[in-house]
Amino acid sequence: MEEFYSIRWVNQTVRMLDQRLLPEQIVYHDFLTVEEIAQAIKDMIIRGAPAIGSAAAYGLALAVININTDNAQILKQELSRAASKLLQSRPTAVNINKSVERIIKITQKLEITDEIRKRVILEAHLIAKEDVEANRQMGINAFPLIPVRANIIHHCNTGALATVGYGTALGVIRTAHELGKIIHVYVDETRPRFQGSRLTAWELDQLAIPYTIIVDGASGYFMRSRNIDLCLVGCDRIAANGDVANKIGTYNLALVAYNHRIPFYVVGPTSSIDMDTQTGDEISIEERDENEITRIGEYRITFEGANVANPAFDITPAKYISAIITERGIVYPPYQQNLAELLDN
């Protein structure tokens, strides 16, 4: 097990590691209300599509505890209001929607408030448990794709911090490493928030997996000058046609890999697949604060008032994705058909 965790339910409260302070400080905060959870997701105290999916579920668990009523209809109405607060926190990842829908659906036929409370909390635990299990299974499923000696480029953070535990793309790397393959990871630093250099490098360092941090613009240089075997990234939403929304910079990495004929794998649980979204163009891309680009901590990089655009995610068209690795198996093109089949099984 990890020596740290992104999120945990402790004594009727939600405890989360403040990822904004890593790796400098390891600080956990306790959250008592769904509003606090929504704000924590927005502020990126917790981040990573699966982790915020779990945070949303636990947010609803807090909500049912806090709504003081014996009337099941009122409880469900208030739960629905709580859900909409969570849905507004971050728009791009589908995992919040999936968690919220799943929990709301559970409550639909229940008419006893205590039963609703019990089942919501149970379902939140189940979502968390399934996430860790899915991550471990993805690591096993991907194992045959990883060469015995592998140089891997990885973008953003997809480890235990981005999930409830273990990791998606980083979970694939961990499994390969744990099962004896000789792995070296080129860690894209991932501007603007440095999830790569701050979080992924830190996780790899703790796991004793060899790594080297590079700037995002250097991936092509390393593909040209070193033997890079594959790229691994996570995902925030997979559209029905296989287009993938993920951290800004993913699309550039995919194009660069494509030109070098280097496999580019997306790793994510089936909960990241959104069959209601036909293509990546339908996915709304979150724009974040310009301070993420103009400042680092208290340090000002450029002048006051400089013009900035800060999309937090991009869309990688299915064409540039070699395979999508899920807990139910590896999906190859044509994605439209094969993703639908995967989910039907």
Place this chain on the structure above:
Amino acid sequence: MEEFYSIRWVNQTVRMLDQRLLPEQIVYHDFLTVEEIAQAIKDMIIRGAPAIGSAAAYGLALAVININTDNAQILKQELSRAASKLLQSRPTAVNINKSVERIIKITQKLEITDEIRKRVILEAHLIAKEDVEANRQMGINAFPLIPVRANIIHHCNTGALATVGYGTALGVIRTAHELGKIIHVYVDETRPRFQGSRLTAWELDQLAIPYTIIVDGASGYFMRSRNIDLCLVGCDRIAANGDVANKIGTYNLALVAYNHRIPFYVVGPTSSIDMDTQTGDEISIEERDENEITRIGEYRITFEGANVANPAFDITPAKYISAIITERGIVYPPYQQNLAELLDN
């Protein structure tokens, strides 16, 4: 004219703007010896291939002033030692080599020390003057390539700061803007040293040319979601076959543009063309300090001891370059032949 300048000869000293402090502070330093100039180039007080080419020339001007001898042979020997200090300062850009070779050659047939001194200083001035003239001419030559309304992605800094004045790729942007075209520039921030967000955005702001700073990994996002018309970059060295060494991240940008069929233009004076280098693979790539990636000012991004690789440049193969814009004209593929013809004319 600019309200600032990268380098100037003032009262037998070399005055340079400390670009490490921009845009926060505008501080000029005076340099009295060639050793100080070599160190300033290494420390990136001055940067940009044409600017360091001129700094090297003025470094030799300082050397001839400081070498206290009436013996022309001794003066030339000492000048040659001074030259080798400059050549060791930064390996990738060819401009230092070109300046040094040009000045050493001038002195070869001279036998009177005062004459040598006078001619070296004169030649340094000439190199500086030619750089500004070349920049203005590149702006004019490129003018027909720029649409009347143009969205341009630009990498690193290629403005007045990177040159003796006016700029190369940024000079092309300036000319188009000055002659009435409606220009908007997406400014790659250019990790690790932020030459885009610190220097290019600042220059564009002063010139009232509309711009938006983006992270390097976002270029593909903007090519997919906006109408990007072209990319413009400078260069540190152009090999005989048209391969281009330039700031890390250039190659990624070129590949991303290539996949979107967006023209990718390299702008540089003919002094950046190195016919002695057959291909980009022969160009040595400077590795810089890991602190450029792990720290920003006093602020530590990631943990002490994190593993980092920091190549300062990359090679963009000729295949991905739509045209090379020089002061003598625009060069199209096949570069091997057309660069040779350009230099023969």
